[in-house]
Amino acid sequence: MKLAYWMYAGPAHIGTLRVASSFKNVHAIMHAPLGDDYFNVMRSMLERERDFTAASASIVDRHVLAHGSQERVVDNILRKDKEERPDLIILTPTCTSSILQEDLQNFVYRASIISDSNVIFADVDHYQVNEIQAADRTLEQVVRYYLDRLDRCYRQEKLDQFLTNAPSVNIIGIFTLGFHNQHDCRELRRLLRDLDIGINQIIPEGGSVEDLKNLPKAWFNLIPYREVGLMTAMYLNKEYGMPYISTAPMGAVDMAEWIRQIQKNVNTLTLSSSIKRVDYEHYIDGQTRFVSQAAWFSRSIDCQNLTGKETVIFGDATHAASITKILAREMGIRVSCSGTYCKHDAEWFKEQIQGFCDEILITDDHAEVGDMIAKMEPSAIFGTQMERHIGKRLDIPCGVISAPVHIQNFPLGYRPFLGYEGTNQIADLVYNSFALGMEDHLLDIFGGHDTKEVITKSLSTDTGLIWNPESRLELSKIPRFVREKVKINTEKLARQKGIETITVEVMYTAKEAFNS
Amino acid sequence: MSVKVYETLTVECETGNYHTFCPISCVSWLYQKIEDSFFLVVGTKTCGYFLQNALGVMIFAEPRYAMAELEEGDISAQLNDYEGLKRLCIRIKKDRDPSVIIWIGTCTTEIIKMDLEGMAPKLEWEIGIPILVARANGLDYAFTQGEDTVLAAMAHRCPEPELFVCERKLTIQNYFAFHSIKKHELGEYANSPSLVLFGSLPFNVASQLNLELKRQSIKVSGWLPAQRYTDLPSLGDGVYVCGVNPFLSRTATTLIRRKKCELIGAPFPIGPDGTRAWIEKICPVFGVETQGLEEREERIWESLKDYLDLVRGKSVFFMGDNLLEVSLARFLIRCGMIVHEIGIPYMDKRYQAAELLLLQDTCIKMCVPIPRIVEKPDNSNQIQRIRELQPDLAITGMAHANPLEARGISTKWSVEFTFAQIHGFANARDVLELVTRPLRRQKNLEDLGRTTLVIKKNKFKMSQ
Numbered sequence: 001m002k003l004a005y006w007m008y009a010g011p012a013h014i015g016t017l018r019v020a021s022s023f024k025n026v027h028a029i030m031h032a033p034l035g036d037d038y039f040n041v042m043r044s045m046l047e048r049e050r051d052f053t054a055a056s057a058s059i060v061d062r063h064v065l066a067h068g069s070q071e072r073v074v075d076n077i078l079r080k081d082k083e084e085r086p087d088l089i090i091l092t093p094t095c096t097s098s099i100l101q102e103d104l105q106n107f108v109y110r111a112s113i114i115s116d117s118n119v120i121f122a123d124v125d126h127y128q129v130n131e132i133q134a135a136d137r138t139l140e141q142v143v144r145y146y147l148d149r150l151d152r153c154y155r156q157e158k159l160d161q162f163l164t165n166a167p168s169v170n171i172i173g174i175f176t177l178g179f180h181n182q183h184d185c186r187e188l189r190r191l192l193r194d195l196d197i198g199i200n201q202i203i204p205e206g207g208s209v210e211d212l213k214n215l216p217k218a219w220f221n222l223i224p225y226r227e228v229g230l231m232t233a234m235y236l237n238k239e240y241g242m243p244y245i246s247t248a249p250m251g252a253v254d255m256a257e258w259i260r261q262i263q264k265n266v267n268t269l270t271l272s273s274s275i276k277r278v279d280y281e282h283y284i285d286g287q288t289r290f291v292s293q294a295a296w297f298s299r300s301i302d303c304q305n306l307t308g309k310e311t312v313i314f315g316d317a318t319h320a321a322s323i324t325k326i327l328a329r330e331m332g333i334r335v336s337c338s339g340t341y342c343k344h345d346a347e348w349f350k351e352q353i354q355g356f357c358d359e360i361l362i363t364d365d366h367a368e369v370g371d372m373i374a375k376m377e378p379s380a381i382f383g384t385q386m387e388r389h390i391g392k393r394l395d396i397p398c399g400v401i402s403a404p405v406h407i408q409n410f411p412l413g414y415r416p417f418l419g420y421e422g423t424n425q426i427a428d429l430v431y432n433s434f435a436l437g438m439e440d441h442l443l444d445i446f447g448g449h450d451t452k453e454v455i456t457k458s459l460s461t462d463t464g465l466i467w468n469p470e471s472r473l474e475l476s477k478i479p480r481f482v483r484e485k486v487k488i489n490t491e492k493l494a495r496q497k498g499i500e501t502i503t504v505e506v507m508y509t510a511k512e513a514f515n516s
Numbered sequence: 517m518s519v520k521v522y523e524t525l526t527v528e529c530e531t532g533n534y535h536t537f538c539p540i541s542c543v544s545w546l547y548q549k550i551e552d553s554f555f556l557v558v559g560t561k562t563c564g565y566f567l568q569n570a571l572g573v574m575i576f577a578e579p580r581y582a583m584a585e586l587e588e589g590d591i592s593a594q595l596n597d598y599e600g601l602k603r604l605c606i607r608i609k610k611d612r613d614p615s616v617i618i619w620i621g622t623c624t625t626e627i628i629k630m631d632l633e634g635m636a637p638k639l640e641w642e643i644g645i646p647i648l649v650a651r652a653n654g655l656d657y658a659f660t661q662g663e664d665t666v667l668a669a670m671a672h673r674c675p676e677p678e679l680f681v682c683e684r685k686l687t688i689q690n691y692f693a694f695h696s697i698k699k700h701e702l703g704e705y706a707n708s709p710s711l712v713l714f715g716s717l718p719f720n721v722a723s724q725l726n727l728e729l730k731r732q733s734i735k736v737s738g739w740l741p742a743q744r745y746t747d748l749p750s751l752g753d754g755v756y757v758c759g760v761n762p763f764l765s766r767t768a769t770t771l772i773r774r775k776k777c778e779l780i781g782a783p784f785p786i787g788p789d790g791t792r793a794w795i796e797k798i799c800p801v802f803g804v805e806t807q808g809l810e811e812r813e814e815r816i817w818e819s820l821k822d823y824l825d826l827v828r829g830k831s832v833f834f835m836g837d838n839l840l841e842v843s844l845a846r847f848l849i850r851c852g853m854i855v856h857e858i859g860i861p862y863m864d865k866r867y868q869a870a871e872l873l874l875l876q877d878t879c880i881k882m883c884v885p886i887p888r889i890v891e892k893p894d895n896s897n898q899i900q901r902i903r904e905l906q907p908d909l910a911i912t913g914m915a916h917a918n919p920l921e922a923r924g925i926s927t928k929w930s931v932e933f934t935f936a937q938i939h940g941f942a943n944a945r946d947v948l949e950l951v952t953r954p955l956r957r958q959k960n961l962e963d964l965g966r967t968t969l970v971i972k973k974n975k976f977k978m979s980q
Binding site: 001002003004005006007010011013014032033034035036037038040041042044045048049050051052053056057058059060061062065076083094095096099100126127128130474477478504505508511512 | 532533535536537538539540560561562564565566568569570579582583584585586587588590591595597600601603604607608622623624626627628653654655656657658659719720723724727815816819895896899913914915916917918919922941942969970
């Protein structure tokens with residue numbers, strides 16, 4: 001048992017639901033008590049989703065506790081099958097219902113015999129893995145389900161194992177409620193078009209499970225974020241010999257590295273075909289110097305001012321590691337501490353940022369992160385929403401670079417973190433965070449633009465009215481932003497009616513009078 | 517599916533597959549209401565994730581609530597629950613020093629049968645802070661019913677009335693005929709037994725209702741809950757109690773059965789009609805004749821005129837998730853709206869009897885059929901019905917709001933009614949402010965001609 005106010009990664013079923021609802025025409029059913037379908041609210045609110053989220057609950061109530069789910073789960077699966085005709089239904093328990101240890105696998109088996117949809121049971125342990133790991137596993141499970149089944153049933157016949165003629169890739173790991181995933185996806189598409197590489201499939205976002213059988217047609221796989229997609233890539237590598245690139249194309253240096261890896265992969269496979277070898281060096285050079293402003297920006301005198309400034313970075317493994325590298329090696333900013341809450345990926349993280357920061361922090365306790373920031377007193381923080389609030393409390397500016405996120409991290413405008421446009425966005429984010437911090441500091445020194453408190457709103461304070469103690473207390477309870485208005489209105493009414501002493505009653509009479 | 521019209525009041529029951537908030541969300545408003553409390557939610561990551569997301573920024577403001585997150589060892593009983601809770605509560609005592617710690621039992625504690633009620637008194641004695649237990653879990657309750665479980669638990673801690681002290685004083689005064697200033701004070705109110713109101717309302721709203729009753733010379737002797745735990749009202753034989761919210765049936769039952777209070781069954785003070793009916797039910801109990809109530813209600817309706825013009829003749833569909841639905845529907849019908857359906861998670865016909873009666877009367881008065889009341893609704897069926905009925909407004913949870921808007925159905929998030937100030941005469945306008953907001957927005961955007969923004973082939977496509 002531990003005392004917790006906040007968590008960086010959600011429970012496992014959220015990960016499963018994110019994968020399921022990213023695919024087209026896949027329905028997720030939670031075996032959960034009333035109120036556990038909060039995922040639908042998040043998707044509808046944060047992503048401003050126009051469609052009904054394809055996730056519903058098979059409610060566990062007191063009755064289920066006593067008698068077991070019996071036919072209920074199977075009925076709910078079959079009902080969804082009839083109503084929505086999904087290609088696939090994924091059944092998942094939540095933390096609570098997994099303790100019941102009902103044989104959900106058996107329900108799935110029974111339902112799959114009758115239903116037209118495929119039905120699977122999300123194979124995640126709710127007390128062992130978190131949201132991110134569960135998403136990774138579920139994606140692999142879905143891909144494996146479609147490919148293995150195909151292998152078994154129609155080996156050689158239907159599975160078209162030939163590669164596409166022109167070089168092509170699968171992008172794995174773009175999905176709903178991901179941090180700037182939609183923008184990153186668009187940026188990757190643009191990059192690949194520039195490189196003359198076709199996109200075979202993007203999964204899970206917008207993908208169709210029926211098409212998964214064609215995944216092996218791509219020449220290789222791209223895993224932009226290592227949190228989700230790596231398991232799938234490893235599976236495809238083992239079963240189909242597909243190479244994969246798990247470098248995140250974030251920041252100019254890693255971008256170049258990423259494109260060179262693509263080049264290497266393409267060239268290895270073109271050996272046997274008639275297509276000529278590719279050379280992207282020219283492209284990298286042009287993009288780095290002129291399309292991306294980041295390289296020039298770090299040379300400009302603006303960025304000079306940032307030299308040696310201290311920062312703290314915290315986030316998921318991919319973003320925290322990439323941003324650490326960008327700040328340290330591309331902008332010359334000192335990273336006092338860099339950390340991640342992806343404890344399961346700690347080794348990789350440490351290896352990545354070795355030499356780019358003074359200290360490494362691996363934890364999922366926000367209090368520990370807060371204490372560390374307070375101790376370091378950096379000029380800026382780059383972290384999640386939690387760090388933003390820590391920063392607010394400590395008066396340190398913060399740029400948000402990773403999930404968990406809030407609604408403002410789902411911008412309508414184009415804000416990728418990946419690719420060359422991404423380098424521009426990151427440079428802006430970094431620079432703005434510092435600039436604000438600096439401005440604030442200067443304002444503090446010179447006493448600010450304006451005095452903070454306005455002594456009085458009205459020109460004459462002598463109203464001649466007396467507020468009795470109760471009404472004064474009542475007034476102080478009214479939220480500050482409307483208090484002045486309430487005060488003015490009440491006094492206005494009192495004067496109109498010739499009342500000299502203002503009581504609570506007068507206040508509310510005034511409220512009614514001025515409401516209309 | 518055809519839509520039935522009823523002449524009398526009927527309550528249907530559907531499958532119960534609907535979206536609502538988990539009842540543990542009550543901590544968000546209760547910790548603010550009860551200033552010296554600390555809420556400890558004993559549950560899993562799922563509960564924590566819900567709270568953290570549902571309460572948004574509140575979580576960063578050092579709230580007086582936390583999760584006691586159960587780990588695998590707790591579930592499999594490898595760890596000692598009592599020791600675990602003791603450790604956390606001692607830490608809470610040290611960090612925050614609350615006057616009461618309220619344990620919120622969740623689905624998980626139910627399933628693993630953690631004996632919170634058994635442990636609380638023992639730990640209370642050991643650490644010296646009152647510990648209350650409320651089982652606000654999703655297995656049994658929906659959303660606002662969470663408050664009900666907390667208040668029911670709190671009712672047990674209300675002190676016995678010191679009625680006798682008062683009485684003795686009076687007797688002594690009578691015997692010795694000393695004239696004290698106190699007497700004058702007593703004269704201000706009707707000479708009557710004490711009245712305790714139950715239901716958590718913001719400070720301002722509670723004092724407005726107090727004032728409303730004071731105008732009728734009725735003194736409210738206390739509220740459950742009070743602003744501080746240490747100020748809980750005295751309850752006992754002969755104390756009259758009256759609810760201000762429709763979801764407090766357990767609390768009402770506890771007050772009647774365990775504390776021997778007299779319950780005044782009344783409609784709820786939501787909307788001017790509800791507020792008037794509420795006062796009218798309370799007054800006769802204390803032998804008071806209401807004064808100027810009719811005019812007062814009339815004046816309020818008068819002041820709502822601009823909003824009433826906007827809602828008159830418009831139709832509304834309640835999907836149901838917070839139990840305020842019947843009261844709100846009754847008010848909106850009185851405003852001239854047509855209510856297609858009242859979805860509601862749970863319907864206590866006894867506790868809500870007066871409210872249901874007022875609904876029926878209102879329908880007759882306004883010459884509209886009584887809307888169907890659907891208990892434990894099925895969201896999927898409801899969306900089909902919304903599709904057929906094309907209401908002007910759907911009052912719904914956030915899971916459905918954006919998808920419905922994209923299909924040209926105006927929506928209002930039901931959750932806002934829970935957090936807004938909607939009680940009493942003075943706040944009637946706030947209810948309509950909420951209800952009309954989507955209608956006003958729609959009016960502003962009318963000329964753009966893009967009411968549906970989903971791809972045509974979508975099967976939930978509703979209007980052009």
